[in-house]
Amino acid sequence: MADSDTNTAPAAENAAGAALPLFYSRPEALNPIRHGSLGLAARADFGFARSAHAIPVVASEMPAAMRSYPIVFIGAAKAPVIITGLRQNENLFVDADGKWTEPHYVPAYVRRYPFVLADETTTTGRLTLCVDRASERVVDQLLAPFREDGGKIAPFFNGTEAADATKQALTFCNQFQVDFNATRAMIDKIDAHGLFAPRQSKVTLEGGEVLNLTDFQVIDEPAFNKLSDEAFLDLRKSGALGLVYCHLASSNSWTSLVYQASIRGRRR
Numbered sequence: 001m002a003d004s005d006t007n008t009a010p011a012a013e014n015a016a017g018a019a020l021p022l023f024y025s026r027p028e029a030l031n032p033i034r035h036g037s038l039g040l041a042a043r044a045d046f047g048f049a050r051s052a053h054a055i056p057v058v059a060s061e062m063p064a065a066m067r068s069y070p071i072v073f074i075g076a077a078k079a080p081v082i083i084t085g086l087r088q089n090e091n092l093f094v095d096a097d098g099k100w101t102e103p104h105y106v107p108a109y110v111r112r113y114p115f116v117l118a119d120e121t122t123t124t125g126r127l128t129l130c131v132d133r134a135s136e137r138v139v140d141q142l143l144a145p146f147r148e149d150g151g152k153i154a155p156f157f158n159g160t161e162a163a164d165a166t167k168q169a170l171t172f173c174n175q176f177q178v179d180f181n182a183t184r185a186m187i188d189k190i191d192a193h194g195l196f197a198p199r200q201s202k203v204t205l206e207g208g209e210v211l212n213l214t215d216f217q218v219i220d221e222p223a224f225n226k227l228s229d230e231a232f233l234d235l236r237k238s239g240a241l242g243l244v245y246c247h248l249a250s251s252n253s254w255t256s257l258v259y260q261a262s263i264r265g266r267r268r
Contacts, residue, residue: 022056023048023113027130030166032157040114040165041137042152047098048135049110053085056109058179059186059239062246068093068104070257071250072216078187078196080247082107083257086203086211092260101260108176114138115169117177127177129170131156186240193231195219195244203254206262219247 020027028034049055054072057065057080065071069082084091093101100106114135117127131138141153154165162170190196197220201213224244227235235241 021116022052022109024116024132024134026134027116027118027132029118029128029130030156032160035131036157036159037140037142038131038138039141039153039155039163041139042154043137045098045137046094046100046106046110048113049084049100050091050094050098051089052091053088054081054083055107056080057082057107058109058176059183059243059246060179061105061108062243062250064105065107066246066250066253068253068256069250070253071247072199072218073187073196074216078191078217080183080187080243082250086205086213086257086261090264092257092264108172108179112169112172112176115173117173127174129166129173131169182239183243186238186243189235189238189240190219190244193227193235195223195227197223201254203258203261205258218251219244221248224248 054074057071059080062071062080065082069084071080071082073080084093086092093104095101100110114132114137116130116132118130119127139153141155155163156166157163196217199216199218203211203213205211235244
């Protein structure tokens with residue numbers, strides 16, 4: 001959605017048979033037989049998100065996210081995302097060393113990686129914890145002594161039992177899924193009241209460069225303000241009002257995004 005020919009980033013877990021979700025290329029269901037010697041490197045590295053200019057966000061984190069990023073909606077599902085870059089394949093908040101620029105909020109979708117829940121409810125009746133084997137943080141414990149980070153690795157398993165790293169990942173992913181489902185219900189409620197509207201915008205960077213931003217939707221504030229008392233109460237009861245207000249307030253963060261782009265431009 002940055003530049004006229006930019007494709008938007010995927011929104012969240014896709015249906016079976018569809019393309020893999022953003023960031024993931026080799027997700028595998030965690031089990032002690034296949035992954036007993038593997039663990040998670042302790043050093044946080046967000047380099048995998050360096051080319052993500054739009055990242056999925058859920059309603060519960062919007063109060064924190066809106067302070068740093070514009071929140072918009074993409075695709076037929078009107079999936080909420082934060083905008084982290086003005087050009088395709090450029091995240092203005094991840095530096096060359098893989099660090100997320102402070103004090104800006106790191107979205108849960110990013111913090112969840114390399115773990116993800118696979119929806120196997122149609123076959124096994126449950127969600128299965130997976131890990132992306134392509135992640136540089138997923139390493140064999142036997143190689144720990146040779147790593148530059150000193151070999152600090154949190155094992156996935158202790159024998160056949162899930163270790164703390166796996167338990168914590170499962171808890172985090174389960175909560176993310178709950179929040180994702182709740183957000184999806186809010187989006188559907190907002191959509192039912194006809195509040196989404198397509199938008200295009202132009203951003204002028206330091207130095208005069210103009211970028212076209214396309215293919216996204218917003219909540220139409222005039223239409224929202226014209227809702228009947230009954231419709232407004234319906235949104236309030238659904239919990240969607242907080243999402244609406246966070247989205248509207250996040251429009252102030254376009255200035256922050258342009259500022260980040262200016263900083264990046266000066267360093268080139």
